[in-house]
Amino acid sequence: MIQQIEIFRLPLLICTTLWLVSSAINVNSFEQNKQFKFKYHDNDEMFNTMLEVHEKCPSITSIYRLSENSVEGRPLIVIVFSVHPNEHKTLDPEFKYIANMHGNEILGRELLLKLADYLCEEYKTGNEEIVKLITTTRIHLLPSMNPDGWQLSTNDGGNNYLIGRENAAGVDLNRNFPNLDRIVFDNEVYYKDVNNHLMQMVDHLSQPIQPETKAVMKMIMSIPFVASANLHGGDLVANYPYDESRDGTVQGEYSKSPDDDTFKWLALSYANYHADMANPNRIPCRGGDTNFAKEGGITNGAKWYSVQGGMQDFNYLSSNDFEITLELGCDKYTKEGELKNEWERNKNALINLIWQSHLGIKGIILDALTLKPISNAFVKVVNVTNGIMTPILHDITSVQDGDYYRLLTNGDYHITASMDGYLPSTKLVTVVNNPRNGAKIVNFTLQQIILPSIRNRRRLKALHHSTDSI
Numbered sequence: 003m004i005q006q007i008e009i010f011r012l013p014l015l016i017c018t019t020l021w022l023v024s025s026a027i028n029v030n031s032f033e034q035n036k037q038f039k040f041k042y043h044d045n046d047e048m049f050n051t052m053l054e055v056h057e058k059c060p061s062i063t064s065i066y067r068l069s070e071n072s073v074e075g076r077p078l079i080v081i082v083f084s085v086h087p088n089e090h091k092t093l094d095p096e097f098k099y100i101a102n103m104h105g106n107e108i109l110g111r112e113l114l115l116k117l118a119d120y121l122c123e124e125y126k127t128g129n130e131e132i133v134k135l136i137t138t139t140r141i142h143l144l145p146s147m148n149p150d151g152w153q154l155s156t157n158d159g160g161n162n163y164l165i166g167r168e169n170a171a172g173v174d175l176n177r178n179f180p181n182l183d184r185i186v187f188d189n190e191v192y193y194k195d196v197n198n199h200l201m202q203m204v205d206h207l208s209q210p211i212q213p214e215t216k217a218v219m220k221m222i223m224s225i226p227f228v229a230s231a232n233l234h235g236g237d238l239v240a241n242y243p244y245d246e247s248r249d250g251t252v253q254g255e256y257s258k259s260p261d262d263d264t265f266k267w268l269a270l271s272y273a274n275y276h277a278d279m280a281n282p283n284r285i286p287c288r289g290g291d292t293n294f295a296k297e298g299g300i301t302n303g304a305k306w307y308s309v310q311g312g313m314q315d316f317n318y319l320s321s322n323d324f325e326i327t328l329e330l331g332c333d334k335y336t337k338e339g340e341l342k343n344e345w346e347r348n349k350n351a352l353i354n355l356i357w358q359s360h361l362g363i364k365g366i367i368l369d370a371l372t373l374k375p376i377s378n379a380f381v382k383v384v385n386v387t388n389g390i391m392t393p394i395l396h397d398i399t400s401v402q403d404g405d406y407y408r409l410l411t412n413g414d415y416h417i418t419a420s421m422d423g424y425l426p427s428t429k430l431v432t433v434v435n436n437p438r439n440g441a442k443i444v445n446f447t448l449q450q451i452i453l454p455s456i457r458n459r460r461r462l463k464a465l466h467h468s469t470d471s472i
Contacts, residue, residue: 038119040342043112044156045076045149051115052081052145059122062136064088068144068217073170076149078217083121084140091140092366092403093443095359096225098142098323099352100218101233103175103313105151106166109336109344110233110328114145116345117352131353131438138440141356142225147214148175160335169212176232177311178215180204182319183246184310197260198397200319208311218313219320226401227323229268229359229409232313234327235334237287238279239294240269241327245303245312257304260396261324263411266300268326268358273299275354277347287332303327322398324409360437362410363444367400367419370447375404379421379448386430387413407441417444424448 036054043051056063064087068078082088090096099117101110121141124132135141146152148169155166168174182200189196196203201223211219242265244257259265273280280299286292294301303309317325336344367379379400385392400406400419408417410433420426427446434442 038116040345042338043115045153048115048145049079052079052118055081055118055122059125062087062125063122069220070213070217072150072214073212074150078144078147078214080142080144081118082140082142083136085137090226092405093364094138094140095228095407096140096142097356097359098144098227098230099233100144100147102146102148102152103232104167104234105148106155106160106162107235107334108152109235109330111145111152112341113233113345113348113352114143118143135356139356139359147218155335163334169214171212173212175212175214176313177309178209178212179219179311179313179316180207181311183244183315186319187248197395198319199321199399222317222321222323227321228407230317230323230325231355232325232327234329235331235336237291237329238331239329240272240279240300241303241306241329242266242269242300243303243315243318245309245315247304247308251308253307255304256302259318260394264324264409265326267411268324268355269300270298271358272328272351272355275351322407357437360441361435362408362433362441363417363431364405364407364441365443365445367404367406367446367448370449376400376421376448377402377404379419381406381408382418382420383408383410384416385413386416411435419446419448421448424450
């Protein structure tokens with residue numbers, strides 16, 4: 003028997019059909035009141051669990067399949083939560099969690115399955131916070147970016163620190179994204195004011211892009227994500243950009259991004275809500291490891307160790323998305339009996355980080371004459387808190403409906419919206435964050451620059467000459 007399930011494929015959000023064979027994924031086992039089990043979910047069970055959640059909460063969920071399968075042909079499936087799950091809604095930010103990028107790091111995969119179940123169940127019972135979160139945010143969960151690696155690691159018993167980390171082609175997916183860090187670092191050296199959406203400047207690749215990487219790249223470039231996190235294992239810390247060092251140092255260099263304050267806010271938003279990630283009395287995972295707990299449970303990526311071609315920095319430098327990396331525990335293949343406890347340790351932090359997509363400001367940029375939305379307008383920011391002018395040299399852009407989202411910490415800012423063919427507009431904005439109440443709305447209307455026609459220019463020139471002769 004074949005089960006037909008509607009999904010929405012990116013980037014056009016056109017309704018298509020995903021055919022799943024019930025012998026591979028037992029969709030007949032749906033039970034409306036089936037309880038979630040804390041266990042290792044194999045690849046078929048993972049997909050089945052997502053389908054069960056959709057069956058229980060069809061009005062606030064949708065399921066879509068990324069554009070590419072894994073090397074071994076397994077689909078990469080995302081479940082979405084929103085009161086408008088099938089499309090982007092103006093002024094509602096988009097957030098994503100991606101887990102199991104390294105196949106032998108399994109805790110994030112299981113946490114996202116439980117998070118999906120939790121969001122559905124809490125919405126149904128009327129939990130005010132979850133209802134508000136889903137009403138105002140569009141949340142994407144990809145439990146496994148590397149199902150092939152998970153299978154390799156599981157077949158080996160889950161005890162090896164390396165087996166299953168890479169995909170089936172032997173490639174570390176967190177080293178496989180285009181290296182946009184090097185482009186932005188070169189631009190800094192040569193004083194080029196190009197600090198965002200850098201994919202157009204990629205002129206070569208150091209290695210072939212894997213299908214799993216390609217699928218996620220298309221996802222990133224197709225959906226206007228505002229914030230996100232990548233879930234890993236092997237330590238307990240929230241890691242933020244830049245992941246790559248500027249001078250090639252392997253460890254110890256603090257590689258600061260223009261949005262360093264905001265990234266630290268995001269990292270702390272997770273660490274402080276985790277059971278003990280930020281506990282200064284917590285001991286490191288292994289002897290000789292950095293004691294991240296003494297630093298608030300957060301770290302700059304390159305200071306820990308430099309990574310080239312990572313997904314975290316790719317998000318920031320290719321799109322409007324601010325991503326951090328979450329190392330969720332000392333073990334990679336977490337023991338099955340510890341999964342329920344790990345959910346309780348991470349639950350509040352997972353929810354709190356989603357709320358941070360409502361940080362700072364948001365608004366709509368319109369043409370002043372036609373009142374039509376302007377997409378791809380630039381939003382530039384200068385921090386003027388305490389009278390000190392500090393440009394934040396990372397612009398974001400408005401998306402398809404003219405809406406934009408700019409994550410910012412508390413302070414005073416000059417916000418400038420600009421677009422070719424329009425006069426720029428600048429506003430002084432004070433940001434006082436309370437993400438659960440939503441970002442401050444700051445709209446812009448831009449005036450077109452109207453150049454005189456050739457005939458009028460000739461008339462003006464003739465008038466100028468006749469005036470000179472008087």
